[in-house]
Amino acid sequence: MTPKLFNPGPVDVSPETFAAMSHTMIGHRGKDFEDLYASLQPGLKEIFGTSRPVFLSTSSAWGVMEAALRNLTSKKVLSLCCGAFSDKWVDVARKCGYEAEAIQVEWGEAIDPEVVRAKLAEGGFDTVTFIHSETSTGVLNDLEAISKVVKSFPDTMLIVDTVSSLSTVDIEMDANGIDVCLAGVQKALALPPGLALFAVSEAAMERAKTIPNRGYYFDFFEFAKNDAANNTPTTPCISLLFGLQFMLGEIAKEGFAARKARHAKTNAMIHAWGAKHNFKLFAPEGLRSFALTCFATPDGFDLSGFIKTLKNEHNLLINGGYGKIKGTTFRISNMGNETEASMQELIDAMDSVLAKM
Numbered sequence: 001m002t003p004k005l006f007n008p009g010p011v012d013v014s015p016e017t018f019a020a021m022s023h024t025m026i027g028h029r030g031k032d033f034e035d036l037y038a039s040l041q042p043g044l045k046e047i048f049g050t051s052r053p054v055f056l057s058t059s060s061a062w063g064v065m066e067a068a069l070r071n072l073t074s075k076k077v078l079s080l081c082c083g084a085f086s087d088k089w090v091d092v093a094r095k096c097g098y099e100a101e102a103i104q105v106e107w108g109e110a111i112d113p114e115v116v117r118a119k120l121a122e123g124g125f126d127t128v129t130f131i132h133s134e135t136s137t138g139v140l141n142d143l144e145a146i147s148k149v150v151k152s153f154p155d156t157m158l159i160v161d162t163v164s165s166l167s168t169v170d171i172e173m174d175a176n177g178i179d180v181c182l183a184g185v186q187k188a189l190a191l192p193p194g195l196a197l198f199a200v201s202e203a204a205m206e207r208a209k210t211i212p213n214r215g216y217y218f219d220f221f222e223f224a225k226n227d228a229a230n231n232t233p234t235t236p237c238i239s240l241l242f243g244l245q246f247m248l249g250e251i252a253k254e255g256f257a258a259r260k261a262r263h264a265k266t267n268a269m270i271h272a273w274g275a276k277h278n279f280k281l282f283a284p285e286g287l288r289s290f291a292l293t294c295f296a297t298p299d300g301f302d303l304s305g306f307i308k309t310l311k312n313e314h315n316l317l318i319n320g321g322y323g324k325i326k327g328t329t330f331r332i333s334n335m336g337n338e339t340e341a342s343m344q345e346l347i348d349a350m351d352s353v354l355a356k357m
């Protein structure tokens, strides 16, 4: 059996989720599908914190990260960069042919809202890309403060990636004035990869109207037009939608507040475990994700031996760092279905590996 994943995405998928996904196939142009689509909306709106429809994109998150630019940008993109995913977004903007600038902070630091204010004040930007929970470093940026700054510049569209924060903390898309809010399902929603979720503000739809050559597959108007009929522009990953329906049912049963509290609790367990072993947190106090933890690897610590033994002897997989901090950091996810009991099993296993090192 392959190891249980405590890697920050994709994360472990429950047998119950797989069972829900094995629903008999249905056609996507018919009542059964429309009912399925409609059934997802209330739960998705709750976790996004929006009254806008939540669109379903058969793609990974990057599809929508690129699409948001293609639908909204006519001037310059400002990318807020603090780790592997946010740094890559500025490259993606340039690959799409946009003029793009980055506010770059050291990995492990958070974006400073006042720096964003000063940069936007220079003028010329019409789109900002922002990652709420930077999964490579474990930093949870201050969504409310950044949103407030960006929204103080009229006609500047705020695109927010909530891939590893959605359903673990409040997003409040509408209250924060987010124009495009997006996530993939293989992180905190604990589904297999292949589906991205996104919602678009009315202002962003107005902006998109003015943008030529939005293409077809990711055109926001195609999504909106089909949404009005509880449908998607193209044939979606129907099995994953059954999985999502199951997962939203689980969230409703648990309650969103309890789900957030569970993530805070299980995340704190990993922080406490790290403190016991003198592993330093990579993200600053008060700006740490509740979905995963990133530790700095202590000098002389045999990280690859630790990860390998944990996998070989306990069949549990944690992550040895991502991008340029591979090896110098390691990451542990508590996203999705993990409980105090399952995190305790991981902690006990890690303790027993460390005791023998």
Ligand SMILES: *Cc1c(COP(=O)(O)O)cnc(C)c1O
Binding pocket: 009, 060, 061, 062, 063, 085, 131, 133, 134, 135, 136, 161, 162, 163, 164, 184, 187, 193
């Ligand atoms: C995993 C991740 C992505 C990439 O998602 P894909 O599904 O691979 O496209 C983007 N942003 C963040 C913050 C992530 O954690």
